Amino acid sequence: MHYLQKEGTADIETALASGEADLNGHFAAPLLLRLEAGDPIVILAGLHVGCFELFGTDRVQSIRDLKGKTVAVPSLDSSRYVFLASMMAYVGLDLHKDINFVTHPGSESIRLLSEGKIDAYLGFPPEPQEMREQQIGHLVIDSTVDRPWSQYFCACWLGTGSSSARIRWPPNAPSAPS
Secondary structure: OOOOOOOOHHHHHHHHHHOOOOEEEEEHHHHHHHHHOOOOEEEEEEEEEOOOEEEEOOOOOOHHHHOOOEEEEOOOOOHHHHHHHHHHHHOOOOOOOOOEEEEOOHHHHHHHHHOOOOOEEEEOOOHHHHHHHOOOOEEEEEOOOOOOHHHOEEEEEEEEHHHHOOOOOOOOOOOOOO
């Protein structure tokens, strides 16, 4: 077995698509974009539901309240942005017209939310726990328990088209007949 170190999630997607990596556990939403683009990635199993929590100011009580508001994400190709895009589409908001997205690192986004300079931030552990402890904003959506988000896998176990044919579980199981 060989472990491959990558900088960020986009690098993992590229490594899987190119065949540089054979297996990985990864956030589901951006992978759908890669699958749609024709990359040879195979979803083998779901790993878990829920990990993101949407925090907002008093001006944001629901996803629909994000219309006309400013929302911070780490980058416009991040898993958080993709997850927010799916949430907004679900309630009928236009990602490009209805929301003002700004990009900031997590710690800066949390500070800006506490100062009321942004309206919402989608946190990933340990950020939500820290925000609750510091009483920054309030919870709008918890993808672990709030439907419909809690009904979908947040992360998946993935393989490449070429490697998934070689995977056997348990490892000592006989190969399937040809």
